[in-house]
Amino acid sequence: MNTTSIKVEGMTCGHCKSAVEGALGKLSGVGKAEVDLSANEVSVEYEEDKVTVEEMNEAIEDQGYDVVK
Numbered sequence: 001m002n003t004t005s006i007k008v009e010g011m012t013c014g015h016c017k018s019a020v021e022g023a024l025g026k027l028s029g030v031g032k033a034e035v036d037l038s039a040n041e042v043s044v045e046y047e048e049d050k051v052t053v054e055e056m057n058e059a060i061e062d063q064g065y066d067v068v069k
C-alpha cells in the first residue's frame with residue numbers, strides 16, 4: 001500500500017469532504033481516503049499497481065474541485 005497527499009482547492013464544508021472521499025473510495029485500488037479541510041489536502045492509501053495518481057486527480061476534478069499539481 002502506498003500513501004500520497006493531494007492538494008485540493010475549493011473544499012470548504014463537510015459535504016465537500018464526503019464528496020471527495022466518496023469519489024476516491026469508489027476507485028478500485030484505493031484504500032483509505034481522508035480529507036483534511038483546514039489543510040486543503042487529501043491523504044490517500046492506494047495500491048499503485050491498481051490505480052494511478054492521475055485517476056485519483058480526475059475523480060476529484062469530476063466532483064468540481066481543483067487539484068493543485
Ligand code: 9UX
Nearest residue numbers: 011012013014015016
Ligand atoms: Mo459545502 Mo462544498 O455547502 O463544494 S459542499 S462548500
